[in-house]
Amino acid sequence: MSTALLGRKVGMTQIFREDGTCIPVTVLSVGPCEVVQVKKADGPDGYSAVQLGYEKAKPKNVTKPLTGHFQKAGVAPKKVLREFRTEVNDARGVGDKVTVGIFGDVKFVDVIGTSKGRGFAGTVKRYGFSIGGKGHGSMKGRRPGSIGMHTWPGRVWKGKRMGGHFGAARITAKNLKVVEVNEEHDMLLVSGSVPGPNGGLVVVQKAKTAKVK
């Protein structure tokens, strides 16, 4: 069952509960999305899925092929289109609205986002290597140190962790607790942090490996 929606990360805050404990939460603006296309297992596509559109786009910013795609579905142009696999018996049709209400009785969600880009990062930031001494003539600093042995093997192992491009990758934050679902304002509160910057696009879906509770 595809209990998934598109949204944006708004930011983080904290919330007090009655017993005085304070929990960190991420505020997500999720949906509403519209079904733009439905794919059926017994149709030409051979698998079942829905294509969701999110955020209204100005018609002048939509390419002509996509304009035709939206016209066929009879929905207003959207900025983001994303396809989600569904169960065979999924009843949603083209033009249906999907809101944050689908998470009403969901306890845990996975949130997929694009992490903040760090550019070319060293081993300390990228892999959490320890840093060396800073003073007394130490030349270690943030250098990675030795990257291998000597005559044998005479090369560096494949996959050796070194500096390189870090971040701006698809990251899934799994099993985040749903704190609040606000259908009126299309708002979802989840416990803990979510990958990406504020305003970044996220996919929220029912947790795939839900905890037993």
Add this chain to the structure above:
Amino acid sequence: MRNRLIELAEKSSHPVSKHHFEIGDTVQVFVRIVEGDKSREQRFEGTVIRIRGAGTSATFTVRRVVGGAGIERVFPLHSPNVASVKVKGHGKIRRAKLYFLRERVGKRTKLKERIVRKVAAEGSKPRSRSRSKSKTKSSEASE
């Protein structure tokens, strides 16, 4: 400016104007402490030297001097564990943060008292979050 949705999310967590006090006030803070299944209230009395932050993360700092040693406690402004704050008196102040009190010893740790005539009006005045600092300043200027 804070985001509309973030404020909405915090709304359920902090009833606005739960406590009424200002910088320089002498207050009694009652903190709920849960031990096992019993809960009791602990009192801490002192001068409010700082109110900082916005939204649910706002805190205030209360300073008192016990036996020559200064003690400061930071309380979350909107925590349900801060059961109540009782204002015992108002201090005459000219700034938003009273860090200068930390350098003072003995009698000089006390602020001059500011007498507020309309006590009833004071209680009903909504304290618009931590922005009361500017309010305090303007009332000082008019005196």
